[in-house]
Amino acid sequence: MANGKQTKYIIVSGGVISGIGKGIIASSTGLLLKTMGLTVTSIKIDPYLNIDAGTLSPLDHGEVFVLDDGGEVDLDLGNYERYLNTTLSRDNNITTGKIYREVIEKERRGDYLGKTVQVVPHITNAIQDWVERVGSMPTSEHGRIPDVCIVELGGTVGDIESAPFIEAMRQFQFRVGHDNFCLIHVSLVPVVGVVGEQKTKPTQASVRDLRGLGLSPDILACRSQYPLEKGINEKLGMFCQVSPNQVFSVHDCESLYHVPILLQEQGLIDVLTNRLNLGQLNIPAEIADEGKSLWVQWGEFARRRARxxxxxxxxxxxxxxxxxxxxxxxxxxxxxxxxxxxxxxxxxxxxxxxxxxxxxxxxxxxxxxxxxxxxxxxxxxxxxxxxxxxxxxxxxxxxxxxxxxxxxxxxxxxxxxxxxxxxxxxxxxxxxxxxxxxxxxxxxxxxxxxxxxxxxxxxxxxxxxxxxxxxxxxxxxxxxxxxxxxxxxxxxxxxxxxxxxxxxxxxxxxxxxxxxxxxxxxxxxxxxxxxxxxxxxxxxxxxxxxxxxxxxxxxxxxxxxxxxxxxxxxxxxxxxxxxxxxxxxxxx
Missing domain, CATH: 3.40.50.880 (Class I glutamine amidotransferase (GATase) domain)
Incomplete structure (x- = not known):
């Protein structure tokens, strides 16, 4: 509980293709929340069977990022630490291997009392318990229970290996309650043809798949080469059942350091504040001041990148x-x-x-x-x-x-x-x-x-x-x-x-x-x-x-x-x- 209230959870999922920047969008969202004075932590879910990233080839998976406690994890946790200026632990990285190992060890100890151990409910419960446990751990920065926990779902909606995690999050939204659960779906809006028309059908199909699995996005983060054309927000809002102001254009910009500024200018803070009732949280004055100072310094740093x-x-x-x-x-x-x-x-x-x-x-x-x-x-x-x-x-x-x-x-x-x-x-x-x-x-x-x-x-x-x-x-x-x-x-x-x-x-x-x-x-x-x-x-x-x-x-x-x-x-x-x-x- 943060200040007597349930930790808020923001889930970041991906559609159409992998590698479209879920990690940067998750990190940027966390940074914006920190500028409000909120205490933020994050979790990366990797749906592979490896226990951790330590034995993966850099050419196959990118670098292995090492944490203070010796955890060998996905490179996205490096983005989280850099953007949030925090120190994470190996528990902030969940893999299928970790979850199955935990469940099998429990079964071997007899914790399930002779029950048939299955993906639902045992695997999905283990995932939810893990997320909730990390979401209630004091952060390294101020020693406070997080106000918000950002959970990035690795892979793409529809992947077989991601299915248990999607189902776990479907259940998790009811465990923590509607006001404490927000889903950001990151999708691709490609440009097709010589006329350069932006196509929304891939995003519509991705959201349809997600809704078929029991999750409805609250926010669409649309990756594209250029800003979304006029009318795209309304079209996606109509077919994906979100308000047009909940559709965000995350187009290519001068550097990744500009992504938080891009999201802030489109009103992401206001949307999250309304959706999760963030205005009701009691934020200590000195931490709120730190947040304001952070945003000024970040803006200065991003402008320097563009000079x-x-x-x-x-x-x-x-x-x-x-x-x-x-x-x-x-x-x-x-x-x-x-x-x-x-x-x-x-x-x-x-x-x-x-x-x-x-x-x-x-x-x-x-x-x-x-x-x-x-x-x-x-x-x-x-x-x-x-x-x-x-x-x-x-x-x-x-x-x-x-x-x-x-x-x-x-x-x-x-x-x-x-x-x-x-x-x-x-x-x-x-x-x-x-x-x-x-x-x-x-x-x-x-x-x-x-x-x-x-x-x-x-x-x-x-x-x-x-x-x-x-x-x-x-x-x-x-x-x-x-x-x-x-x-x-x-x-x-x-x-x-x-x-x-x-x-x-x-x-x-x-x-x-x-x-x-x-x-x-x-x-x-x-x-x-x-x-x-x-x-x-x-x-x-x-x-x-x-x-x-x-x-x-x-x-x-x-x-x-x-x-x-x-x-x-x-x-x-x-x-x-x-x-x-x-x-x-x-x-x-």
């Missing part, structure tokens, strides 16, 4: 570059950092294997294009990843950045390949490699962590938020990365790895200038952050700083990369105000 700013180019050297969603948090972290230092970021995607000598013989054109993109960049970023493919290309990218004084940021595997490169080419350890790829290599620069389980895959890595302590050395105290973290003595960041820098070679690495300025706070023996001496910006972290980036509060390692790549790092570290010549003042 003409100087461009900084960053080369991302990875192995999943064919699908940008594989690195979506990295991309967002770069965007956030760039916009906060008055720059637009251009990303040069470089397939790591194309940098290798073998590629020069197989496909010389790709080889030369890859090196051209790398050499033309203002900075280089090597993100995390698994598997041997492209590792030597990543090592070459780190070598290029080190030798040519080019700003470099390595994340997880990006730290490990930079250590391997430094060990080989500076310390003379010619056989240096990672035990992940060469188990019996002559000089293991990267080794398997002894506490990690080798027998199973899911959830067995070093996962979640862990403390990193800056070392009390002369270099660490004055290091660029420590200053970027506000001279903090300890930082908490999220991890996802099985391998670490071999502690036996650390002394030699540091003697040659690769300084491990941050180590794990628990033992002090696990290398977490390094910074190269006598270099404009050569920094790497074993953790994944991209998971904690926020539009109004960019990740410090990414901020450092963009500052260095745009020639502003020294001025920033000296305390100069980078926003002095603009009409926007954001807190960095």
């Amino acid at each position: 003409s700013l100087d461009q900084t180019t960053i080369a991302i050297v990875g192995k999943y570059t064919n699908l940008a969603d594989s690195y979506i948090s990295v991309v967002k972290a770069l965007e956030h950092a760039a916009l906060n230092v008055n720059r637009h970021v251009k990303i040069n995607w470089v397939e790591a294997s194309d940098l290798e000598e073998e590629s020069m013989h197989k496909d010389p054109l790709k080889y030369h294009e890859a090196w051209q993109h790398l050499c033309a960049a203002d900075g280089i970023l090597v993100p995390g990843g698994f598997g041997e493919r492209g590792v030597e290309g990543k090592i070459l990218a780190a070598k290029w950045a080190r030798e040519h004084s080019l700003p470099y940021l390595g994340i997880c595997l990006g730290l490990q390949v930079a250590v391997i490169e430094f060990a080989r080419n500076v310390c003379g350890m010619t056989g240096a490699h990672s035990a992940e790829f060469r188990e019996n290599c002559k000089t293991p620069a990267v080794v398997f962590m002894p506490e990690i389980d080798r027998t199973t895959m899911g959830g067995t890595m070093r996962l979640g938020s862990r403390p990193t302590r800056f070392q009390d050395t002369e270099f660490a105290r004055t290091s660029k990365i420590k200053k970027l973290y506000g001279d903090a003595s300890e930082v908490h960041e999220r991890h996802r790895h099985r391998y670490e820098v071999n502690p036996e070679i650390v002394e030699e690495l540091e003697a040659n200038g690769l300084c491990f300025v941050g180590r794990d706070a628990e033992t002090g023996e696990r290398m977490e952050i390094f910074e190269l001496a006598n270099h404009p910006y050569f920094v790497a972290a074993q953790y994944h700083p991209e998971y904690l980036t926020r539009p109004l509060n960019p990740s410090p390692p990414f901020l450092g990369l963009l500052l260095a790549a745009s020639g502003q790092l020294d001025a920033y570290l000296a305390g100069e105000d980078l926003a002095r010549n603009t009409d926007i003042k954001l807190k960095l």
Whole structure:
């Protein structure tokens, strides 16, 4: 109960096709509610049988997003955290696998007292109980019970795998009551033919299917390339049994940061307030003021995205570059950092294997294009990843950045390949490699962590938020990365790895200038952050700083990369105000 009243639930479903932006619309709706001072949480339902996203290929499903508690979840939860500026838990991601496991474990314990266990009511009840439990959990931000819980139904209405969740929500609307349940249906309005006419039939059919399953949408969010033509709202309202003012045009705009503004301008707050009686909620004055301030800052940030700013180019050297969603948090972290230092970021995607000598013989054109993109960049970023493919290309990218004084940021595997490169080419350890790829290599620069389980895959890595302590050395105290973290003595960041820098070679690495300025706070023996001496910006972290980036509060390692790549790092570290010549003042 929120302030003595039932938590309100907003369900976001999708029709016609998948991948039309349910997550962004759900996140934008949550942001608008936060600007009213409401406390908001969110749930993503993924109708696959996997327990979590941890074992899914990035090329198949996009990146695996990691939460503070170590939950490996869908990338949409990253959008929720970034838009709502909150911290979610693994319980905020429901999968078919989790639900069936819970029900089967209950059956094995005898909780059902000999009853035949079925999809209805046992699976559907488990889904409802889970949603209601999360909807009544205090949020990380203020410790308050949520006023509103936004639930995104993954997949598309009509999918076989989504059927139990649709049925559960049909029942759930009666469990929580009409005034506490609102359904937003996201659908596609395609443009067909040479005349460019917007067609409403797919949306009509999608809503008809939804109504046939017992759910009626309260709001239609219509995705289209252009704003809805005159008369479309009335037509959809008539055939889908909603008022025309409950039909929203979510057309392509300058950036995803403009979607909340687009919805606000069309009156979404008023529609939700009337439908869910939000005006009756008692909101503490200080939280209401925070909401107003958030909206002002968000508007300023979105306007900056639309302005003409100087461009900084960053080369991302990875192995999943064919699908940008594989690195979506990295991309967002770069965007956030760039916009906060008055720059637009251009990303040069470089397939790591194309940098290798073998590629020069197989496909010389790709080889030369890859090196051209790398050499033309203002900075280089090597993100995390698994598997041997492209590792030597990543090592070459780190070598290029080190030798040519080019700003470099390595994340997880990006730290490990930079250590391997430094060990080989500076310390003379010619056989240096990672035990992940060469188990019996002559000089293991990267080794398997002894506490990690080798027998199973899911959830067995070093996962979640862990403390990193800056070392009390002369270099660490004055290091660029420590200053970027506000001279903090300890930082908490999220991890996802099985391998670490071999502690036996650390002394030699540091003697040659690769300084491990941050180590794990628990033992002090696990290398977490390094910074190269006598270099404009050569920094790497074993953790994944991209998971904690926020539009109004960019990740410090990414901020450092963009500052260095745009020639502003020294001025920033000296305390100069980078926003002095603009009409926007954001807190960095």
